[in-house]
Ligand code: AOF
């Protein structure tokens with residue numbers, strides 16, 4: 366995904382406006398789902414005459430906000446949009462038509478929208494109206510921004526981010542299962558932001574029993590569309606316990622097909638195939654994508670986290686490392702990785718490092734082999 370800069374055929378002014386549109390788009394990261402994050406800037410040369418971003422699904426698209434801000438000044442302007450303008454009438458009217466009606470003379474997009482009802486039709490409509498259309502400016506950045514949305518549409522599964530916290534000696538919990546307070550307050554606050562980005566937070570029944578997590582987002586004063594809480598619980602053994610059912614956000618229990626749910630349960634239920642006592646995680650993810658989940662945050666123990674990793678279903682690993690030692694009797698980071706030879710080792714690519722208080726955060730991507 367190496368981005369070359371500058372992108373061929375675009376001016377420095379084009380780059381600056383698209384970078385601005387991308388920053389605007391990112392403001393929607395806690396609220397637009399399941400829609401993509403989109404930003405739009407209208408400009409005459411260097412002068413910005415209107416801008417906006419898509420705030421929430423069901424509300425106006427980015428282009429509409431920018432056009433309203435620009436008023437008559439939209440005539441003859443260039444529109445910079447981080448995603449192809451839509452051509453369909455969904456919850457709002459087609460943005461391609463809004464741009465045409467406003468008299469915009471050029472449209473620069475970061476990327477095409479793979480949404481089946483758009484997928485090039487937005488560009489075609491603009492061109493048919495005599496508007497100059499270019500795409501591909503800061504495309505790598507736009508793709509990274511909407512990795513979840515693109516994953517759902519193109520791969521049929523959400524983007525999977527696994528969050529884990531470990532000691533310096535690679536341990537996540539004591540042998541007793543106790544795992545609270547490995548990392549400090551700053552790292553734990555950062556986890557809240559990952560939760561806020563996720564359409565669903567996935568955990569296992571083991572974690573519900575051991576840690577009793579609430580899996581809610583606690584970000585004071587920040588508008589967040591509450592993520593779906595998903596508990597993988599084959600036998601539905603934990604449905605009557607725990608904080609995972611408290612608070613405002615919905616909870617979904619995923620169970621084995623042969624398990625009959627208790628009557629009158631005040632939670633969502635879905636069956637997923639189980640093979641050899643383990644959920645078919647690919648099928649679980651496909652089911653979540655069908656429920657319009659773009660990004661999944663896995664916050665679970667070594668078994669489920671290891672299961673996602675072993676199945677090749679992890680896109681990103683967010684690993685907090687605390688400067689503490691828990692000793693060899695404590696639990697390891699991942700279970701279920703059957704590695705006996707170096708040839709079988711799992712290699713990761715380090716994408717970013719940052720400190721949060723006394724703790725270190727690594728962002729890693731499994732390497733395609
Ligand atoms: C744009 N500009 O700002 C966004 C677009 O349910 P709707 O009507 O909001 O439509 C959702 C679809 O619209 C979404 O899947 C994507 O294809 C497009 N999103 N398009 O022109 C925007 N958010």
Ligand code: ZN
Nearest residue numbers: 426451459460
């Ligand atoms: Zn639109």
